[in-house]
Amino acid sequence: MDLKAILKELNIQAKYIGKMEFDTLGVSKETGIKNFCTFIDEERFIEKYSKNVSLILTNAELCDKINFNNKCIVKEPRLTFFKIHNYLANKDNYSYQRRKEKTKIGVGSNISKLSEISDVNVIIGENVTIESFVSIKENVIIEDGAVIRSGSVIGGEGFEVKRESDRTFVVKHVGGVVIGKNVEIQQNTAIDKALYPWDDTVIEEHTVIDNLVHVGHGAKIGKCCMIVANTGIGGRVVIKDNCWVGFSSTIKQLLEIGEGASINMGAVVSKNVEKGASVTGNLAIDHDKFIKHLKTMR
Structure with missing residues:
Protein backbone atom coordinates (compact mmCIF):
# COMPACT_ATOMS: atom_id res chain seq x y z
CA MET A 1 0.00 0.00 0.00
CA TYR A 96 -7.00 -9.95 3.28
CA GLN A 97 -7.02 -12.42 6.17
CA ARG A 98 -10.79 -12.05 6.57
CA ARG A 99 -12.21 -13.02 3.21
CA LYS A 100 -15.93 -13.75 3.30
CA GLU A 101 -16.62 -17.48 3.67
CA LYS A 102 -19.87 -19.19 4.55
CA THR A 103 -20.29 -20.03 8.25
CA LYS A 104 -19.56 -23.66 9.22
CA ILE A 105 -21.11 -25.55 12.14
CA GLY A 106 -19.70 -28.87 13.35
CA VAL A 107 -21.42 -32.16 14.13
CA GLY A 108 -23.25 -32.47 17.45
CA SER A 109 -23.44 -28.77 18.22
CA ASN A 110 -26.51 -27.62 20.13
CA ILE A 111 -27.40 -24.12 19.00
CA SER A 112 -30.49 -22.31 20.24
CA LYS A 113 -32.88 -21.02 17.59
CA LEU A 114 -32.96 -17.79 19.60
CA SER A 115 -29.24 -17.16 19.06
CA GLU A 116 -27.83 -14.92 16.31
CA ILE A 117 -24.89 -16.21 14.28
CA SER A 118 -23.31 -14.36 11.36
CA ASP A 119 -23.84 -16.07 8.00
CA VAL A 120 -20.18 -15.53 7.10
CA ASN A 121 -16.75 -15.96 8.71
CA VAL A 122 -17.82 -18.04 11.70
CA ILE A 123 -16.46 -21.54 12.37
CA ILE A 124 -18.14 -23.56 15.13
CA GLY A 125 -16.59 -26.90 16.05
CA GLU A 126 -18.17 -30.14 17.19
CA ASN A 127 -20.34 -30.51 20.31
CA VAL A 128 -20.51 -26.79 20.97
CA THR A 129 -23.40 -25.39 23.04
CA ILE A 130 -24.76 -21.94 22.23
CA GLU A 131 -27.70 -20.84 24.35
CA SER A 132 -30.53 -18.37 23.68
CA PHE A 133 -29.87 -14.71 22.87
CA VAL A 134 -26.17 -15.26 22.20
CA SER A 135 -24.76 -13.11 19.39
CA ILE A 136 -21.81 -14.46 17.37
CA LYS A 137 -20.36 -11.83 15.01
CA GLU A 138 -18.10 -12.23 11.96
CA ASN A 139 -14.50 -13.48 12.28
CA VAL A 140 -15.15 -15.85 15.19
CA ILE A 141 -13.83 -19.39 15.70
CA ILE A 142 -15.36 -21.51 18.48
CA GLU A 143 -13.57 -24.83 18.97
CA ASP A 144 -14.93 -28.24 20.02
CA GLY A 145 -16.84 -28.59 23.27
CA ALA A 146 -17.12 -24.88 24.07
CA VAL A 147 -20.19 -23.55 25.90
CA ILE A 148 -21.56 -20.03 25.36
CA ARG A 149 -24.31 -19.14 27.85
CA SER A 150 -27.33 -16.90 27.28
CA GLY A 151 -26.90 -13.24 26.44
CA SER A 152 -23.19 -13.27 25.63
CA VAL A 153 -21.75 -11.37 22.66
CA ILE A 154 -18.71 -12.86 20.92
CA GLY A 155 -16.82 -10.75 18.39
CA GLY A 156 -18.49 -7.39 18.98
CA GLU A 157 -16.84 -4.04 18.31
CA GLY A 158 -14.16 -3.05 20.79
CA PHE A 159 -13.82 0.35 22.45
CA GLU A 160 -11.23 2.50 20.70
CA VAL A 161 -12.37 6.11 20.41
CA LYS A 162 -10.31 9.13 19.36
CA ARG A 163 -10.98 12.78 20.11
CA GLU A 164 -10.36 15.36 17.39
CA SER A 165 -11.05 18.99 18.35
CA ASP A 166 -14.72 19.12 19.31
CA ARG A 167 -15.72 15.67 18.04
CA THR A 168 -14.90 12.00 18.45
CA PHE A 169 -14.57 9.14 16.00
CA VAL A 170 -14.78 5.41 16.64
CA VAL A 171 -11.99 3.18 15.34
CA LYS A 172 -13.28 0.21 13.35
CA HIS A 173 -12.41 -3.31 14.48
CA VAL A 174 -11.53 -5.80 11.74
CA GLY A 175 -9.86 -8.59 13.71
CA GLY A 176 -11.33 -11.77 15.15
CA VAL A 177 -11.96 -13.95 18.20
CA VAL A 178 -10.80 -17.51 18.88
CA ILE A 179 -12.54 -19.49 21.64
CA GLY A 180 -10.58 -22.66 22.50
CA LYS A 181 -11.70 -26.21 23.22
CA ASN A 182 -13.97 -26.75 26.23
CA VAL A 183 -14.04 -23.08 27.16
CA GLU A 184 -17.17 -21.99 29.05
CA ILE A 185 -18.42 -18.43 28.81
CA GLN A 186 -21.29 -17.71 31.16
CA GLN A 187 -24.23 -15.28 30.94
CA ASN A 188 -24.04 -11.78 29.49
CA THR A 189 -20.29 -11.67 28.89
CA ALA A 190 -18.74 -9.65 26.03
CA ILE A 191 -15.63 -10.80 24.15
CA ASP A 192 -14.57 -8.02 21.77
CA LYS A 193 -12.84 -8.79 18.48
CA ALA A 194 -9.31 -7.55 17.84
CA LEU A 195 -8.70 -4.22 16.15
CA TYR A 196 -6.25 -5.20 13.40
CA PRO A 197 -7.02 -7.68 10.59
CA TRP A 198 -4.06 -9.91 11.48
CA ASP A 199 -4.99 -10.17 15.18
CA ASP A 200 -7.43 -12.17 17.34
CA THR A 201 -8.78 -11.96 20.86
CA VAL A 202 -7.97 -15.45 22.20
CA ILE A 203 -9.44 -17.53 25.04
CA GLU A 204 -7.48 -20.78 25.30
CA GLU A 205 -8.81 -24.24 26.16
CA HIS A 206 -10.51 -25.13 29.46
CA THR A 207 -10.75 -21.53 30.63
CA VAL A 208 -14.01 -20.54 32.35
CA ILE A 209 -15.35 -16.99 32.25
CA ASP A 210 -18.16 -15.99 34.59
CA ASN A 211 -21.17 -13.66 34.11
CA LEU A 212 -20.86 -10.01 33.08
CA VAL A 213 -17.17 -10.10 32.18
CA HIS A 214 -15.71 -7.80 29.55
CA VAL A 215 -12.66 -8.97 27.56
CA GLY A 216 -11.14 -6.14 25.52
CA HIS A 217 -9.88 -6.23 21.95
CA GLY A 218 -6.80 -8.32 21.23
CA ALA A 219 -6.56 -9.77 24.76
CA LYS A 220 -4.96 -13.20 25.12
CA ILE A 221 -6.17 -15.44 27.97
CA GLY A 222 -4.32 -18.72 28.49
CA LYS A 223 -5.37 -22.26 29.40
CA CYS A 224 -7.30 -23.27 32.52
CA CYS A 225 -7.88 -19.72 33.75
CA MET A 226 -10.86 -18.72 35.91
CA ILE A 227 -12.26 -15.22 35.42
CA VAL A 228 -14.95 -14.32 37.97
CA ALA A 229 -18.03 -12.09 37.41
CA ASN A 230 -17.92 -8.33 36.80
CA THR A 231 -14.25 -8.36 35.79
CA GLY A 232 -12.95 -5.91 33.18
CA ILE A 233 -9.93 -6.92 31.09
CA GLY A 234 -8.41 -4.15 28.98
CA GLY A 235 -7.34 -4.35 25.37
CA ARG A 236 -4.26 -6.42 24.45
CA VAL A 237 -3.84 -7.75 28.00
CA VAL A 238 -2.01 -11.10 28.19
CA ILE A 239 -3.09 -13.51 30.94
CA LYS A 240 -0.93 -16.63 31.06
CA ASP A 241 -2.10 -20.18 31.93
CA ASN A 242 -3.74 -21.19 35.24
CA CYS A 243 -4.53 -17.70 36.49
CA TRP A 244 -7.32 -16.71 38.88
CA VAL A 245 -9.02 -13.34 38.41
CA GLY A 246 -11.38 -12.60 41.31
CA PHE A 247 -14.75 -10.91 41.49
CA SER A 248 -14.98 -7.34 40.15
CA SER A 249 -11.29 -7.05 39.26
CA THR A 250 -9.98 -4.54 36.72
CA ILE A 251 -6.88 -5.10 34.60
CA LYS A 252 -5.47 -2.12 32.71
CA GLN A 253 -4.80 -2.46 28.99
CA LEU A 254 -1.47 -3.76 27.61
CA LEU A 255 -0.45 -5.56 30.82
CA GLU A 256 0.87 -9.11 31.27
CA ILE A 257 -0.31 -11.40 34.07
CA GLY A 258 2.18 -14.21 34.71
CA GLU A 259 1.36 -17.91 34.80
CA GLY A 260 -0.44 -19.08 37.94
CA ALA A 261 -0.98 -15.55 39.25
CA SER A 262 -3.98 -14.61 41.42
CA ILE A 263 -5.77 -11.29 40.99
CA ASN A 264 -7.85 -11.13 44.16
CA MET A 265 -11.36 -9.77 44.59
CA GLY A 266 -11.76 -6.13 43.62
CA ALA A 267 -8.14 -5.62 42.60
CA VAL A 268 -7.26 -2.77 40.25
CA VAL A 269 -4.18 -3.93 38.37
CA SER A 270 -2.07 -1.12 36.89
CA LYS A 271 1.24 -2.91 36.26
CA ASN A 272 2.46 -6.35 35.16
CA VAL A 273 2.02 -9.23 37.62
CA GLU A 274 4.81 -11.79 37.97
CA LYS A 275 4.42 -15.55 37.61
CA GLY A 276 2.74 -17.08 40.67
CA ALA A 277 2.17 -13.73 42.38
CA SER A 278 -0.97 -12.84 44.34
CA VAL A 279 -2.09 -9.19 44.27
CA THR A 280 -4.83 -7.29 46.11
CA GLY A 281 -6.12 -3.75 46.41
CA ASN A 282 -6.52 -0.50 44.52
CA LEU A 283 -3.94 -0.06 43.14
CA ALA A 284 -3.06 -3.76 43.44
CA ILE A 285 0.07 -4.79 45.38
CA ASP A 286 1.39 -8.09 46.75
CA HIS A 287 -1.41 -9.68 48.78
CA ASP A 288 0.66 -10.30 51.95
CA LYS A 289 1.88 -6.68 51.94
CA PHE A 290 -1.71 -5.50 51.52
CA ILE A 291 -2.92 -7.53 54.53
CA LYS A 292 0.03 -6.40 56.67
CA HIS A 293 -0.71 -2.76 55.81
CA LEU A 294 -4.41 -3.28 56.50
CA LYS A 295 -3.66 -4.64 59.98
CA THR A 296 -1.54 -1.61 60.85
CA MET A 297 -4.41 0.68 59.86
CA ARG A 298 -6.78 -1.19 62.18
Whole structure:
Protein backbone atom coordinates (compact mmCIF):
# COMPACT_ATOMS: atom_id res chain seq x y z
CA MET A 1 0.00 0.00 0.00
CA ASP A 2 1.13 3.54 -0.80
CA LEU A 3 0.86 5.98 2.13
CA LYS A 4 1.14 9.02 -0.14
CA ALA A 5 -1.94 7.97 -2.10
CA ILE A 6 -3.90 7.25 1.09
CA LEU A 7 -3.10 10.59 2.72
CA LYS A 8 -3.97 12.39 -0.50
CA GLU A 9 -7.34 10.63 -0.48
CA LEU A 10 -7.84 11.64 3.16
CA ASN A 11 -6.72 15.23 2.45
CA ILE A 12 -4.00 15.10 5.13
CA GLN A 13 -0.89 17.25 4.66
CA ALA A 14 2.40 15.42 5.16
CA LYS A 15 6.13 15.48 4.50
CA TYR A 16 7.75 12.27 3.27
CA ILE A 17 11.23 10.87 3.93
CA GLY A 18 12.19 7.61 2.22
CA LYS A 19 9.83 4.90 0.98
CA MET A 20 6.12 5.12 1.79
CA GLU A 21 5.07 1.52 1.17
CA PHE A 22 3.69 -0.89 3.79
CA ASP A 23 1.56 -4.05 4.03
CA THR A 24 -0.47 -3.42 7.19
CA LEU A 25 -0.71 -1.32 10.36
CA GLY A 26 0.36 -2.19 13.88
CA VAL A 27 1.61 -0.92 17.22
CA SER A 28 5.29 -0.07 17.35
CA LYS A 29 6.43 -3.07 19.46
CA GLU A 30 4.54 -5.71 17.46
CA THR A 31 6.77 -8.63 16.43
CA GLY A 32 4.23 -11.03 14.90
CA ILE A 33 3.83 -9.16 11.61
CA LYS A 34 6.22 -7.73 9.03
CA ASN A 35 6.48 -4.63 6.86
CA PHE A 36 4.01 -2.58 8.87
CA CYS A 37 3.38 1.10 9.42
CA THR A 38 3.24 2.43 12.97
CA PHE A 39 3.28 5.79 14.76
CA ILE A 40 5.49 7.44 17.37
CA ASP A 41 4.14 10.56 19.06
CA GLU A 42 6.06 10.43 22.37
CA GLU A 43 9.81 10.48 22.94
CA ARG A 44 9.69 7.49 25.33
CA PHE A 45 8.73 5.20 22.41
CA ILE A 46 11.55 6.22 20.07
CA GLU A 47 13.88 3.31 20.92
CA LYS A 48 11.12 0.72 21.41
CA TYR A 49 9.80 0.00 17.94
CA SER A 50 10.01 -3.47 16.36
CA LYS A 51 12.60 -4.35 13.72
CA ASN A 52 9.65 -5.37 11.52
CA VAL A 53 8.46 -1.76 11.17
CA SER A 54 8.79 -0.46 7.61
CA LEU A 55 7.37 3.05 8.02
CA ILE A 56 6.88 5.46 10.95
CA LEU A 57 4.33 8.24 11.25
CA THR A 58 5.66 10.99 13.53
CA ASN A 59 5.62 14.75 14.05
CA ALA A 60 8.16 17.47 13.27
CA GLU A 61 9.35 17.67 16.89
CA LEU A 62 10.37 14.01 17.03
CA CYS A 63 11.40 13.34 13.45
CA ASP A 64 15.12 14.13 13.79
CA LYS A 65 15.34 12.07 16.98
CA ILE A 66 14.13 8.91 15.22
CA ASN A 67 16.98 7.15 13.43
CA PHE A 68 14.94 5.49 10.70
CA ASN A 69 14.97 5.74 6.91
CA ASN A 70 11.24 5.81 6.16
CA LYS A 71 9.30 8.50 8.01
CA CYS A 72 6.15 10.48 7.35
CA ILE A 73 5.75 13.77 9.20
CA VAL A 74 2.18 14.81 10.07
CA LYS A 75 0.66 17.16 12.63
CA GLU A 76 -1.08 14.45 14.67
CA PRO A 77 0.54 11.00 14.13
CA ARG A 78 -1.84 9.03 16.40
CA LEU A 79 -5.02 10.47 14.87
CA THR A 80 -3.63 10.09 11.37
CA PHE A 81 -2.74 6.44 12.04
CA PHE A 82 -6.29 5.56 13.07
CA LYS A 83 -7.81 7.55 10.23
CA ILE A 84 -5.70 5.44 7.86
CA HIS A 85 -6.90 2.30 9.66
CA ASN A 86 -10.56 3.30 9.27
CA TYR A 87 -9.99 4.16 5.60
CA LEU A 88 -8.43 0.74 4.98
CA ALA A 89 -10.90 -1.26 7.08
CA ASN A 90 -13.14 -2.11 4.11
CA LYS A 91 -10.34 -2.56 1.59
CA ASP A 92 -9.53 -6.10 0.45
CA ASN A 93 -5.78 -5.46 0.46
CA TYR A 94 -5.95 -4.60 4.20
CA SER A 95 -8.44 -7.18 5.48
CA TYR A 96 -7.00 -9.95 3.28
CA GLN A 97 -7.02 -12.42 6.17
CA ARG A 98 -10.79 -12.05 6.57
CA ARG A 99 -12.21 -13.02 3.21
CA LYS A 100 -15.93 -13.75 3.30
CA GLU A 101 -16.62 -17.48 3.67
CA LYS A 102 -19.87 -19.19 4.55
CA THR A 103 -20.29 -20.03 8.25
CA LYS A 104 -19.56 -23.66 9.22
CA ILE A 105 -21.11 -25.55 12.14
CA GLY A 106 -19.70 -28.87 13.35
CA VAL A 107 -21.42 -32.16 14.13
CA GLY A 108 -23.25 -32.47 17.45
CA SER A 109 -23.44 -28.77 18.22
CA ASN A 110 -26.51 -27.62 20.13
CA ILE A 111 -27.40 -24.12 19.00
CA SER A 112 -30.49 -22.31 20.24
CA LYS A 113 -32.88 -21.02 17.59
CA LEU A 114 -32.96 -17.79 19.60
CA SER A 115 -29.24 -17.16 19.06
CA GLU A 116 -27.83 -14.92 16.31
CA ILE A 117 -24.89 -16.21 14.28
CA SER A 118 -23.31 -14.36 11.36
CA ASP A 119 -23.84 -16.07 8.00
CA VAL A 120 -20.18 -15.53 7.10
CA ASN A 121 -16.75 -15.96 8.71
CA VAL A 122 -17.82 -18.04 11.70
CA ILE A 123 -16.46 -21.54 12.37
CA ILE A 124 -18.14 -23.56 15.13
CA GLY A 125 -16.59 -26.90 16.05
CA GLU A 126 -18.17 -30.14 17.19
CA ASN A 127 -20.34 -30.51 20.31
CA VAL A 128 -20.51 -26.79 20.97
CA THR A 129 -23.40 -25.39 23.04
CA ILE A 130 -24.76 -21.94 22.23
CA GLU A 131 -27.70 -20.84 24.35
CA SER A 132 -30.53 -18.37 23.68
CA PHE A 133 -29.87 -14.71 22.87
CA VAL A 134 -26.17 -15.26 22.20
CA SER A 135 -24.76 -13.11 19.39
CA ILE A 136 -21.81 -14.46 17.37
CA LYS A 137 -20.36 -11.83 15.01
CA GLU A 138 -18.10 -12.23 11.96
CA ASN A 139 -14.50 -13.48 12.28
CA VAL A 140 -15.15 -15.85 15.19
CA ILE A 141 -13.83 -19.39 15.70
CA ILE A 142 -15.36 -21.51 18.48
CA GLU A 143 -13.57 -24.83 18.97
CA ASP A 144 -14.93 -28.24 20.02
CA GLY A 145 -16.84 -28.59 23.27
CA ALA A 146 -17.12 -24.88 24.07
CA VAL A 147 -20.19 -23.55 25.90
CA ILE A 148 -21.56 -20.03 25.36
CA ARG A 149 -24.31 -19.14 27.85
CA SER A 150 -27.33 -16.90 27.28
CA GLY A 151 -26.90 -13.24 26.44
CA SER A 152 -23.19 -13.27 25.63
CA VAL A 153 -21.75 -11.37 22.66
CA ILE A 154 -18.71 -12.86 20.92
CA GLY A 155 -16.82 -10.75 18.39
CA GLY A 156 -18.49 -7.39 18.98
CA GLU A 157 -16.84 -4.04 18.31
CA GLY A 158 -14.16 -3.05 20.79
CA PHE A 159 -13.82 0.35 22.45
CA GLU A 160 -11.23 2.50 20.70
CA VAL A 161 -12.37 6.11 20.41
CA LYS A 162 -10.31 9.13 19.36
CA ARG A 163 -10.98 12.78 20.11
CA GLU A 164 -10.36 15.36 17.39
CA SER A 165 -11.05 18.99 18.35
CA ASP A 166 -14.72 19.12 19.31
CA ARG A 167 -15.72 15.67 18.04
CA THR A 168 -14.90 12.00 18.45
CA PHE A 169 -14.57 9.14 16.00
CA VAL A 170 -14.78 5.41 16.64
CA VAL A 171 -11.99 3.18 15.34
CA LYS A 172 -13.28 0.21 13.35
CA HIS A 173 -12.41 -3.31 14.48
CA VAL A 174 -11.53 -5.80 11.74
CA GLY A 175 -9.86 -8.59 13.71
CA GLY A 176 -11.33 -11.77 15.15
CA VAL A 177 -11.96 -13.95 18.20
CA VAL A 178 -10.80 -17.51 18.88
CA ILE A 179 -12.54 -19.49 21.64
CA GLY A 180 -10.58 -22.66 22.50
CA LYS A 181 -11.70 -26.21 23.22
CA ASN A 182 -13.97 -26.75 26.23
CA VAL A 183 -14.04 -23.08 27.16
CA GLU A 184 -17.17 -21.99 29.05
CA ILE A 185 -18.42 -18.43 28.81
CA GLN A 186 -21.29 -17.71 31.16
CA GLN A 187 -24.23 -15.28 30.94
CA ASN A 188 -24.04 -11.78 29.49
CA THR A 189 -20.29 -11.67 28.89
CA ALA A 190 -18.74 -9.65 26.03
CA ILE A 191 -15.63 -10.80 24.15
CA ASP A 192 -14.57 -8.02 21.77
CA LYS A 193 -12.84 -8.79 18.48
CA ALA A 194 -9.31 -7.55 17.84
CA LEU A 195 -8.70 -4.22 16.15
CA TYR A 196 -6.25 -5.20 13.40
CA PRO A 197 -7.02 -7.68 10.59
CA TRP A 198 -4.06 -9.91 11.48
CA ASP A 199 -4.99 -10.17 15.18
CA ASP A 200 -7.43 -12.17 17.34
CA THR A 201 -8.78 -11.96 20.86
CA VAL A 202 -7.97 -15.45 22.20
CA ILE A 203 -9.44 -17.53 25.04
CA GLU A 204 -7.48 -20.78 25.30
CA GLU A 205 -8.81 -24.24 26.16
CA HIS A 206 -10.51 -25.13 29.46
CA THR A 207 -10.75 -21.53 30.63
CA VAL A 208 -14.01 -20.54 32.35
CA ILE A 209 -15.35 -16.99 32.25
CA ASP A 210 -18.16 -15.99 34.59
CA ASN A 211 -21.17 -13.66 34.11
CA LEU A 212 -20.86 -10.01 33.08
CA VAL A 213 -17.17 -10.10 32.18
CA HIS A 214 -15.71 -7.80 29.55
CA VAL A 215 -12.66 -8.97 27.56
CA GLY A 216 -11.14 -6.14 25.52
CA HIS A 217 -9.88 -6.23 21.95
CA GLY A 218 -6.80 -8.32 21.23
CA ALA A 219 -6.56 -9.77 24.76
CA LYS A 220 -4.96 -13.20 25.12
CA ILE A 221 -6.17 -15.44 27.97
CA GLY A 222 -4.32 -18.72 28.49
CA LYS A 223 -5.37 -22.26 29.40
CA CYS A 224 -7.30 -23.27 32.52
CA CYS A 225 -7.88 -19.72 33.75
CA MET A 226 -10.86 -18.72 35.91
CA ILE A 227 -12.26 -15.22 35.42
CA VAL A 228 -14.95 -14.32 37.97
CA ALA A 229 -18.03 -12.09 37.41
CA ASN A 230 -17.92 -8.33 36.80
CA THR A 231 -14.25 -8.36 35.79
CA GLY A 232 -12.95 -5.91 33.18
CA ILE A 233 -9.93 -6.92 31.09
CA GLY A 234 -8.41 -4.15 28.98
CA GLY A 235 -7.34 -4.35 25.37
CA ARG A 236 -4.26 -6.42 24.45
CA VAL A 237 -3.84 -7.75 28.00
CA VAL A 238 -2.01 -11.10 28.19
CA ILE A 239 -3.09 -13.51 30.94
CA LYS A 240 -0.93 -16.63 31.06
CA ASP A 241 -2.10 -20.18 31.93
CA ASN A 242 -3.74 -21.19 35.24
CA CYS A 243 -4.53 -17.70 36.49
CA TRP A 244 -7.32 -16.71 38.88
CA VAL A 245 -9.02 -13.34 38.41
CA GLY A 246 -11.38 -12.60 41.31
CA PHE A 247 -14.75 -10.91 41.49
CA SER A 248 -14.98 -7.34 40.15
CA SER A 249 -11.29 -7.05 39.26
CA THR A 250 -9.98 -4.54 36.72
CA ILE A 251 -6.88 -5.10 34.60
CA LYS A 252 -5.47 -2.12 32.71
CA GLN A 253 -4.80 -2.46 28.99
CA LEU A 254 -1.47 -3.76 27.61
CA LEU A 255 -0.45 -5.56 30.82
CA GLU A 256 0.87 -9.11 31.27
CA ILE A 257 -0.31 -11.40 34.07
CA GLY A 258 2.18 -14.21 34.71
CA GLU A 259 1.36 -17.91 34.80
CA GLY A 260 -0.44 -19.08 37.94
CA ALA A 261 -0.98 -15.55 39.25
CA SER A 262 -3.98 -14.61 41.42
CA ILE A 263 -5.77 -11.29 40.99
CA ASN A 264 -7.85 -11.13 44.16
CA MET A 265 -11.36 -9.77 44.59
CA GLY A 266 -11.76 -6.13 43.62
CA ALA A 267 -8.14 -5.62 42.60
CA VAL A 268 -7.26 -2.77 40.25
CA VAL A 269 -4.18 -3.93 38.37
CA SER A 270 -2.07 -1.12 36.89
CA LYS A 271 1.24 -2.91 36.26
CA ASN A 272 2.46 -6.35 35.16
CA VAL A 273 2.02 -9.23 37.62
CA GLU A 274 4.81 -11.79 37.97
CA LYS A 275 4.42 -15.55 37.61
CA GLY A 276 2.74 -17.08 40.67
CA ALA A 277 2.17 -13.73 42.38
CA SER A 278 -0.97 -12.84 44.34
CA VAL A 279 -2.09 -9.19 44.27
CA THR A 280 -4.83 -7.29 46.11
CA GLY A 281 -6.12 -3.75 46.41
CA ASN A 282 -6.52 -0.50 44.52
CA LEU A 283 -3.94 -0.06 43.14
CA ALA A 284 -3.06 -3.76 43.44
CA ILE A 285 0.07 -4.79 45.38
CA ASP A 286 1.39 -8.09 46.75
CA HIS A 287 -1.41 -9.68 48.78
CA ASP A 288 0.66 -10.30 51.95
CA LYS A 289 1.88 -6.68 51.94
CA PHE A 290 -1.71 -5.50 51.52
CA ILE A 291 -2.92 -7.53 54.53
CA LYS A 292 0.03 -6.40 56.67
CA HIS A 293 -0.71 -2.76 55.81
CA LEU A 294 -4.41 -3.28 56.50
CA LYS A 295 -3.66 -4.64 59.98
CA THR A 296 -1.54 -1.61 60.85
CA MET A 297 -4.41 0.68 59.86
CA ARG A 298 -6.78 -1.19 62.18
